[in-house]
Each structure stands twice: as structure tokens, then as C-alpha cells.
Amino acid sequence: MKLSKHFIVILTIFITSNMLLEAQVHDMSWRRIIQNDEADWFASQEAKNIAENVLLYQRNIGGWPKNIQMQKPLSKQEKLQLEKLKSSTEDVTTDNNATTQEMLFLSKMYKATADETYKTAFLSGLDYILKAQYPNGGWPQYYPLRKGYYTHITYNDNSMVNILNLLKNLKENTGKYAITPSNETLKKIETAFNKGIDCILKTQYKQNGVLTAWCAQHDAATLEPAKARAYELPSLSGSESAGIVLLLMDIDNPSEAIKTAVNSAVTWFEKVKILGIKQEWVLDAQSKSRNKIIVEDANAEPLWARFMELDDNTPFFCDRDGVKKATIDEIGPERRNGYSWYTENPSKVLKKYPKWKAKYDTSVKKSNTPKNEYNMVVAKDGSGDFTTIQEAMYAAKSFPYQRVIINIKNGVYNEKVHVYSWNTYVSLIGESKENTIITFDDYFGKINLGRNSTFHTSTVLVEGDDFIAKNLTIKNTSGPVGQAVALSVNANRCYFENCTLLGFQDTLYTAGEGFKHYFKDCYIEGTVDFIFGEATVLFDSCTIHSKSNSYITAASTPKGEKFGYVFKNCNLTADANVSEVYLGRPWRLYAKTVFINCNMGNHIRPEGWNNWSKKEAERLTLYAEYNCTGEGFQPEKRVNWSHQLKKSEAKKYTKENILKSNTNNSNSKWYQNL
Known part of the structure; x- marks a missing residue:
């Protein structure tokens, strides 16, 4: 078939354009490739080739090493070597954007291709991040832990902020990530995020009793500012603190603690900003290399030092000898030119702050008067x-x-x-x-x-x-x-x-001793003693869900009360891995708890009840059941000090008997017409 000259020209332009496009993407840095928003490209063969590298670099534990240009082609020998390293946990980290950036790339690949391989790898990375969190909410620089400063809670280079932003986007389903974790994992994500924010609040440094900012790293045990490399001494950080505050400002309906943290940090940023100087690069005539210098400029944008003294905010600089210097000029060329000693990042905070403050500032209470004071x-x-x-x-x-x-x-x-x-x-x-x-x-x-x-x-x-x-x-x-x-x-x-x-x-x-409560058609879940207290309470047609092997109730019914906790027509359920749950244990000796016409899952222990190591409670409590069903209802195996009610006894457990007020006033039948 003979092609026309016109068609050949068009075909040549098309092929050349696509080759140039692929070359342009391929020549980008790994970070720029991740930031690419051209959805079609992620379905291309070039993207799939890079994704193959990303999968190879991922370790079995779920994370990645840092500072890898994933887009660079790998030889057969290099691929074999990476396969051998799969089981290694050495150098797996979230530092320098590692792991979080690979996960973002895999999410974009999954969105473009629907290939489950990318989803599986993404979720493995997520599992790695969740496992790496300390109980106090912080994250180390490396996990599994490496000896040395790597164990510190790491804000350096926004490591922990990147993790929390990832979790925030997933739990809020913002659409940034195309992969939706399971409900169980989403619960873990929410817990991890909240613990992380709590860690941030606890590590905000108090200077003479006043909240200020954060160090680039904090001790995992004491939460105090900590040293990393020789030139990274305990200090207040202008750079890392900005990332933390931007994260806090992005939380919807922040708590009072978060508001205080943001307001305090902004006050500190304003206090320590440096005016009248700027950084410039100049060419050294002898070495033909570029050098970073600081020059005066009355019109320069504000700068903040990377490191400031903990006691008085004085900026300092440090070389590899670990000795503090007053100016950047005293630092050798290698560290002076190879490190970011100043930052403009707090400007982003100060720019965003007025709108945030107007939205969330509660220092001045609103004078709103509702249209109807009885119906707001x-x-x-x-x-x-x-x-x-x-x-x-x-x-x-x-x-x-x-x-x-x-x-x-x-x-x-x-x-x-x-x-x-x-x-x-x-x-x-x-x-x-x-x-x-x-x-x-x-x-x-x-x-x-x-x-x-x-x-x-x-x-x-x-x-x-x-x-x-x-x-x-x-x-x-x-x-x-x-x-x-x-x-x-x-x-x-x-x-x-x-x-x-x-x-x-x-x-x-x-x-409330003598108080009456009524729960109808409610869902209540928890772990240890997740329903507890001294009030008389009727739970009517509720679902009571156990999330761990523990105890449902811990009643502390006062002596002399006719009723305590009464569960009628309720459904007792549990998470899949839960198999040993007690119906109750006595917080106080006269605890009363009764289950009537309830369906009990097989997570309920055969003995049913626990005395909380209080032998006397076996004589004084009233733990009873009547006409229950389900695999968890095993009356013949219950502890001998619990009761199976007779029909005549069960008839006493009416709504009126349980909930009527102890006083004969207008509220005695409050439970009617609710």
C-alpha cells in the first residue's frame, strides 16, 4: 500500500511528538514524575516500565529505601540484585519522601490501569507505615529501627507531616488517592492520625512556659528536642515547624489544643522572622564553583533560620565538627552550599493564617441570637x-x-x-x-x-x-x-x-445514683467495660458490639436498687477475631445486669460472667438471663453464682418497672411518648 506524502508527514510528526513527550517525562526527576498530573501518561508503557522498577525496589516489609531515581532503566543484573534484597529490611524509611511518594505514584498507576498489583503494593506500603508508628503517635526515621538518631521522632524534611497528610487524605476520602482501604484499615488510619496529631501537640516546645515551635527531631521517649547529625543540634526549626503548622491548619473543626498550637506557633514565627537580608549565589573566581552568601536587602522577603537556640531563638549554624557558629560565613563550603540554612516556608503559614483565624478563632464569642430559642x-x-x-x-x-x-x-x-x-x-x-x-x-x-x-x-x-x-x-x-x-x-x-x-x-x-436512662434501637461498640456506671438503664432492641476479648459491662449499681442494667431484645455481636467476651463484671459489689430475650453470638464465653477477683461479689451481685438465644447462650455452663430467671421473675422487667421515677411526681412516667 502506497502512503501519501501528506499522511507520512502527519505520521512522522505524531511519532516524533510522542517520542519527545516520553523523553521529556523520562528525563524528569523521580519527584517531578510523581507530581505529573497527566492521567493518560500513567497508562503508557513508559509509566508501566517505571512502575516495574518501583515494585522491584519495594521491600517485602512494604516500604522503600530513599533517594532512588526510580525512572532510571535497570539492567538484568540490577533487577536480579533487587529481587535478592526483597526480604531485607535495611534502609527502609519514610525519610526524604521515601515510601509516601512511591505510594502516590502507585495510586496514579492504579487509577489509570486498574491493575490490582499496584493496589496490593500500595496497601502493603500503608501497612508498613501503620506498623512503624510509635505508641506515643510519632514515627521514627527508619523502621525497623536503626541504632542512633534514626530512632527519634522525625519531623525533619517533613517526614512525619508527609505520613499524616497521606493518612488524612485516605481517612477523609479526598480523592487524592485512587485506592480505598477496607473499613477495618480506615479505623486504624483514623487512630494513627489522631495519635500523630496528639504527638505533635505534646512535642511543641515550651520556652519559659510559652509554646513556640518544634525541633526537627524529638526523643522518642522523653519527647524533648534531640540531636541528629553532627550539625543538626537540638534547636527550634523554622522549616520543619512550618510544615507542621500547615498540617494543623488543614484540620477541619480543630480542637482547642490545635488552635492554641497554631496561634502560639504563628506568634513565634512573627517574633523570629529575619528582615533585611537575602541569600545569593556567587561564582568563586578561583575554584569556578558557586558559593552561597548572605547580603543586605531592605526589600527582601522575610527569612527564618533552620536552627534557633531553644532558650532565646538566636539563629546558629554548624559544620560537621558540631561546633555552633554565629554566621553562615563561618561554615565551610561543603556544608554552607550543601544545606538549607534559611527557609521561606513560614510565609505560607502567615499567608494562610488570617483566613484560618477568622474561621476558627473563638476568643470572641459570637452574639448569634437564634430565630427561635426553643428550636435552633x-x-x-x-x-x-x-x-x-x-x-x-x-x-x-x-x-x-x-x-x-x-x-x-x-x-x-x-x-x-x-x-x-x-x-x-x-x-x-x-x-x-x-x-x-x-x-x-x-x-x-x-x-x-x-x-x-x-x-x-x-x-x-x-x-x-x-x-x-x-x-x-x-x-x-x-x-x-x-x-x-x-x-x-x-x-x-x-x-x-x-x-x-x-x-x-x-x-x-x-x-447517677437513682438516675434512669433509656437506650432504644442504638448501636454501641467498644472493648473493655465499654458500658459502665451506676445508673439504672434499659437497653431496648440495641446492638452491642465487642471489638476485643474483654467485658461488655461493668455495672456499679448502688445497694438497694431494684434494677441495674437491663438488656431486652438486644443483639450481641463482635469483630471476626473476637471469641472470649464476658457479659459483665462488677465495678462495685452490688452490680445488677440482666439479659432478656437477647441473641448472643458465639463470642460470649460459656461461663458468661466474671467476678473481677471479688469473691464477695458472687454473693452480692445479680447477674441473670432469661429466654436468650444464639451460640453464646449456654445457661448450663454459666458460673454457678449467676441466675437464669423464672418466667414469673422475668415478668417484673417491664419498661414501667425499670424506668419509673422513684418519686411520684409529674415526671414519674417520663419514658412515655418520647
Whole structure:
């Protein structure tokens, strides 16, 4: 077939253009290739060839070594060598963008090709990152740990910030990554992110009692600023601190602790910025090499030193001998020219700060007056009377003569909500249980107020009588870190319907001697003693989900109370790996807990109940069951000090008997018409 000259010209241009395009991409640095947003290119053969290298460099543990130009072609011998290194854990790191950047590349490959190989490798990298986290929330420079400064919590070169930004994008499903982890992994991601932010807050350096900024690395045990290489001494870092603050400013509905951290850091940035100088490169006539110098310039943009003294913020410089110098001119050419001694990054923080402050500054309380003080609306987008639930609580009438209804639009409300004792007859009504979420991450160790810190951790604390909540999710997202309450109810005659309560240890605290609470059609999950307290509570048609081998209840029913915890028509479920759960153990000696007409999964231990090493409790508690079903209901194997109720005894467990008030007043039948 004979081709026309016109067609040959077009074909030649097309082939040449594509060759040039591939050459241009191929000639890019590895970092620029990752940042490439040309979706079609990631489906090209060139991209697949580079992806093959990325997969080869990944170790079996899930991470990658650093400073590898992945796009460079590999010889057969080099590929064989990389295969041999697969099982090695040496040099696997998140330093210098390693691992996080390869994961971003694999995500783009998966989006373009739908090749499951890239997804599997990405998730392996994610698993590596989650495993590498310290219990205190920090990440080391290398994992598995290497001796020396590599074990420090590493903010240097934004290592930990890169990790947290990755986790944040995944948990919020922002679309940056084309791969969605499983629900179980997403829970781990949320826990890891929250722990990481908590670590950041704890490592912010106090200078003479005032919060300032961060060091490039902090000791993994003491959390104090730490030394890395000889010229990287304990100090306050202008560069790394900027990345940390930008991350904190990107958190939606920040806690008061985060706001304080940001405000303090911005104050510090303003205080230590350097004006009137700039960096320049000049050619040395003798060596023909470029040298970095500092020159005066009244119009120069602000600069910040990479290292500043911990006690007074004085900039310093250091060569490989580890001796501090006052100026960069005193540093030898190798370190002077090969290291970033100044940074402009805090300018990004200062540019973003005014808008952030206007959105989240709570130093001046809003004077919003709701249109209807008995029927208020909370909406994150500003379309209601308030944007936070607590603002609505502040505006609610004290001891009102009619019910105050606070309607909450869908959204994630990251805040602690306190319904005060004077906020009686309050209803929190969510738009939907699935999407109206109140969340916070306080836990015992974070609060650190002594032996009773548990009771300060609740996401929602109810102290106003006759409270109602419907169609809400209440979460404590601190993870498996000890006592961390999601909902604390320390009021009388409180009702919860179609609510989800999520946490780990101590999810739900039901307080108040003589108080009555009613939970209907709710989902409650947790680990150790995740339903605990002294109130009389009816759980009606609820799902009670165990996340670990532990105890569902820890009642502390006062002596003389007729009823304690009563579960009727409930479904007891558990995570797949959970197989040894007790129905309850006595927090106090007179604990009462009864299960009636409940379906029990096979995770319930045959003996059913535990005495919490309190022999006397076997005589004084009332632990009983009636007419239950499921593999976990094994009455013949229960401890001999528990009870199987007779039909005549079970008839006493009516809603009215359990919940009626101890006093004959107008509220005695409060549980009706809710």
C-alpha cells in the first residue's frame, strides 16, 4: 500500500511528538514524575516500565529505601540484585519522601490501569507505615529501627507531616488517592492520625512556659528536642515547624489544643522572622564553583533560620565538627552550599493564617441570637443559627419551661459537647445517624488529671435532666489507648434513640445514683467495660458490639436498687477475631445486669460472667438471663453464682418497672411518648 506524502508527514510528526513527550517525562526527576498530573501518561508503557522498577525496589516489609531515581532503566543484573534484597529490611524509611511518594505514584498507576498489583503494593506500603508508628503517635526515621538518631521522632524534611497528610487524605476520602482501604484499615488510619496529631501537640516546645515551635527531631521517649547529625543540634526549626503548622491548619473543626498550637506557633514565627537580608549565589573566581552568601536587602522577603537556640531563638549554624557558629560565613563550603540554612516556608503559614483565624478563632464569642430559642439549627455550612453544637448549648435557656430542640444538620462536628446541669429538657436531633457525627479524641493519658482522668474524656457529657438524643453518632476517636469515653450521661431521665456510640475502652458511662436512662434501637461498640456506671438503664432492641476479648459491662449499681442494667431484645455481636467476651463484671459489689430475650453470638464465653477477683461479689451481685438465644447462650455452663430467671421473675422487667421515677411526681412516667 502506497502512503501519501501528506499522511507520512502527519505520521512522522505524531511519532516524533510522542517520542519527545516520553523523553521529556523520562528525563524528569523521580519527584517531578510523581507530581505529573497527566492521567493518560500513567497508562503508557513508559509509566508501566517505571512502575516495574518501583515494585522491584519495594521491600517485602512494604516500604522503600530513599533517594532512588526510580525512572532510571535497570539492567538484568540490577533487577536480579533487587529481587535478592526483597526480604531485607535495611534502609527502609519514610525519610526524604521515601515510601509516601512511591505510594502516590502507585495510586496514579492504579487509577489509570486498574491493575490490582499496584493496589496490593500500595496497601502493603500503608501497612508498613501503620506498623512503624510509635505508641506515643510519632514515627521514627527508619523502621525497623536503626541504632542512633534514626530512632527519634522525625519531623525533619517533613517526614512525619508527609505520613499524616497521606493518612488524612485516605481517612477523609479526598480523592487524592485512587485506592480505598477496607473499613477495618480506615479505623486504624483514623487512630494513627489522631495519635500523630496528639504527638505533635505534646512535642511543641515550651520556652519559659510559652509554646513556640518544634525541633526537627524529638526523643522518642522523653519527647524533648534531640540531636541528629553532627550539625543538626537540638534547636527550634523554622522549616520543619512550618510544615507542621500547615498540617494543623488543614484540620477541619480543630480542637482547642490545635488552635492554641497554631496561634502560639504563628506568634513565634512573627517574633523570629529575619528582615533585611537575602541569600545569593556567587561564582568563586578561583575554584569556578558557586558559593552561597548572605547580603543586605531592605526589600527582601522575610527569612527564618533552620536552627534557633531553644532558650532565646538566636539563629546558629554548624559544620560537621558540631561546633555552633554565629554566621553562615563561618561554615565551610561543603556544608554552607550543601544545606538549607534559611527557609521561606513560614510565609505560607502567615499567608494562610488570617483566613484560618477568622474561621476558627473563638476568643470572641459570637452574639448569634437564634430565630427561635426553643428550636435552633446547627449547620457546619453556616446555614443554621450556629456552626457548632456547643455554641447552641451556650445559647440554650436555663431551666426552660418547654423543651429546647437543637436540630443538627449532617456533618462531622469535631468538638466536645457539654450539656450543663441547667440545660434541662434539651433534645439533640441529628439529620441522620450515619452522617451527623460528634467526635473528639480525649483519653486518660492525654487528659492527665490524675486517677479520675477517665471522667474528663467524654466527647459528649450530659448533666441536664430530661435529655433526649436521636439520629446521632457520638465517637471517641482516640483509639485503643486506654480509658476514653464517647458518651457520659450524668443526669436523670435521659433517652437515646437510633444513636451510634463508638469507642474502645469505656465507650458509654451511665452515671447517677437513682438516675434512669433509656437506650432504644442504638448501636454501641467498644472493648473493655465499654458500658459502665451506676445508673439504672434499659437497653431496648440495641446492638452491642465487642471489638476485643474483654467485658461488655461493668455495672456499679448502688445497694438497694431494684434494677441495674437491663438488656431486652438486644443483639450481641463482635469483630471476626473476637471469641472470649464476658457479659459483665462488677465495678462495685452490688452490680445488677440482666439479659432478656437477647441473641448472643458465639463470642460470649460459656461461663458468661466474671467476678473481677471479688469473691464477695458472687454473693452480692445479680447477674441473670432469661429466654436468650444464639451460640453464646449456654445457661448450663454459666458460673454457678449467676441466675437464669423464672418466667414469673422475668415478668417484673417491664419498661414501667425499670424506668419509673422513684418519686411520684409529674415526671414519674417520663419514658412515655418520647
